[in-house]
Amino acid sequence: MEFRDLKQQYTVLKPQMDAAIGAVLESTHFISGPQVGQLEEKLAAYAGRKYCITCANGTDALVLVLRAWGIGPGDAVFVPDFTFFASAECVSNVGATPVFVDVDETTFNMDPASLRLAIEGVKAQGGLTPRVVIPVDLFGLPADYDAIAAIARAHGLLVLEDAAQGFGGHCNGKMACGFGDASTVSFFPAKPLGCYGDGGAIFTDSDEEAALIRSFAVHGKGTDKYDNVRIGYNSRLDTVQAAILLVKLAAFDEEVAATYRAASQYTALLKDAVKTPVVPKGYFCSWAQYTIQLKDAAQRDKVAAALKAQGIPTNIYYPRTMRRQTAYKDSLPAQVVHSPTAEKLCERVLALPIHPYLTPELAAMVANAVLAAL
Ligand SMILES: *Cc1c(COP(=O)(O)O)cnc(C)c1O
Secondary structure, X not given: OOOOOHHHHXXXXXXXXXXXXXXXXXXXXXXXXXHHHHHHHHHHHHHOOOEEEEEOOHHXXXXXXXXXXOOXXXXXXXXXXXXXXXXXXXXXXXXXXXXXXXXXXXXXXXXXXXXXXXXXXXXXXXXOEEEEXXXXXXXXXXXXXXXXXXXXXXXXXXXXEEOOOOOOOEEOOEEOOOOOOEEEXXXXXXXXXXXXXXXXXXXXXXXXXXXXXXXXXXXXXXOOXXXXXXXXXXXXXXXXXHHHHHHHHHHHHHHHHHHHHHHHHHHHHHOOOOEOOOOOOOEXXXXXXXXXXXXXXXXXXXXXXXXXXXXXXXXXXXXXXXXXXXXXXXXXXXXXXXXHHXXXXXXXXXXXXXXXXXXXXXXXXXXXXXXXXX
């Protein structure tokens, strides 16, 4: 069994996919071909944003926004303690300081109360200037943007939505990649909308910001390609990846619906035995991951081993909090808030196979294996 079945997806999409890739090969327009602009238009419309700027990967997307906002040394950027490393790595890469915030036990997303304490703590300490908050749409569920935006506004912070895992999710009619002052997504193959390599994009409604981000992404170009007006990056999505994403985007809504059915089946079968993921009222999760919580690390590891013995893959997202990452252990200033919930989740979480091609038979087999292991 596959954890995320990209082979089956390719088999289903093969005729359109091979034609789309073949067309790029025939054209030899490998960088900045017309498919890139077409994709950007379609993605912006999907997310309900004025602009989409594609780039080389989801990590670059975060860095490009921070650079466009002028974030650097002396700035504090608030990041959930329970996320993928890149959510904070981008902050360190521009010379700013990540400040880690605890998460909510039921949604896995940034806890607004902890964010407020962290901002107030940094202000009271002095030294760093609070500038940005990066809520993450973890596992496909949008963060609590109403609460987070209110806190950010009160303290003069910008909000950068890290929707690397969130594409396809929504909340009260607003799509992921449409929250905050700017948003980013990753097209890493295993994300809800993935390409066949690395890829990413940035979303914004601001004319000036869109122009600035595009400049940073292409060597700091000015209006003339050989007039470089700032030090930028080489961060583009290539034409082959754009062509692949156009095919995947056309199939995306159907895939999200199929993934939703698989997740609902898991919840129905497992909710009385383990803690199943909660999608609050008004929210829709695109199920980048389906994560259950066990009693403790021992029970979690027992269930994972039992599933593995039956050929069922599982993953632990995430085994350690950000502040416990080796790269950060000794290099960060003392953090202003603790994250007991994030610590607890690292011991208890287990992600089950989830994807649009998980049949009801396979989902039942996985759920029954979990129940048997308990
Ligand atoms: C995957 C991921 C990223 C980085 O995306 P890449 O395309 O792999 O660079 C950033 N943030 C989160 C939460 C992610 O899951």
